[in-house]
Amino acid sequence: MFRILEVSMPAAGTDRRVRRTRELLRRALVELILERGYDRITVQHIIDRADVGRSTFYAHYTDKDDLLLGNLEELAAAFEEHLERHFASRAEPNPVLAAFEHADRQRDLYRALAGKRGAEVMRAGLRRRLKEVVARRVPEFLPHRDGAVPVEVTAEFLLTSLLGLLMWWLDNDLPYTAEEMADMYMRLVVPGVQAAYGI
Template identity: 35%
Template sequence: MPPQPTDRRTQRTQRLLQQALFALVGERGYQALSVQDIAERASLSRATFYLHYQDKEQLTLACVDSIAAELDAHLEVGGTAAERAFLLTVAALRFVGEKAEIFRALLGAHGPPMVQQQIRAVIAAHIERDLRAGFANHEAIDRQASVIATHTAGALLALIGWWLDAGMAQPAEEMARLHHSLVVPGIVALLGAPSVPTAVA
């Protein structure tokens, strides 16, 4: 396990290594990278790298954990279930937009696969929680909540990928409305809800 960031030097070194990883993934893709590549980009030695991480996979997991924790906090939006449905989507888009270069690298075709898996899991957990709250009395929700949440989170990630590739020309709110127009009808059809669901990302 990497050492706990107990001092500024440790924090700075780990930040440099993470920034080097992000930059190199965007340039070369994840699979082609070596520890030496990452250390050189960070202007550090291999020995210093190994003081903090066992290999590039552990560094990547640390990066993903950090980003996922930040995203999780950003998705804690207030309001009613209906309001949270839209605000959660906007919050996810804004968070990605603020870290666009990082996400272009990590979510791209040559990024590490565990990134999409973990980001999707974070988003899906929030969607599922709100689905269960919004459809608490619906007989199918226990069977369907997980699959709906996973599918909706995957659709949102696909939309985010397109948005990043297109230069984020549309505002986050517009993309959130587009996302809702694409996913809500399917959820309504599946659950047989008489109106727009109160909890959709």
């Protein structure tokens, strides 16, 4: 996803500069989205706000959509961490809570992305990143039985319903808490999955 410019410097210095530059660009993007709306922002606006050069921007990202998708990594990482804990020990009570908690913490950003193009990029990016996590983890807890729903169908159902519910929640100004949404999602999907697999 990120295009990092290869430079012949010590790794530690490069890493620190790369992190700093990406943080400046991300912060500029979020500020501009909240001020102008995603559709009205250009790369020039972003680099002016971040005070970096055009070549520096393109050394890290291909365009503003790529920069936006970088902001979704936090959600994907938190979601994956919750899933890992849930499936490893069942200590994590609700594996989708991370998705709702992240959206709750970033509600202004998500609302600012309600414009057509921003929403499309956000949905596509969330879907792609979370699909990797779901596709990897869901097959591990579903038994292989003759006549059962194919695992890839179940994974697609779980992902589509999660993203749909998440977007509905954001579009309706978060009428329930993150915990309530995660709980309702699980109450809706778990009985169906258990019935489909006889578990």
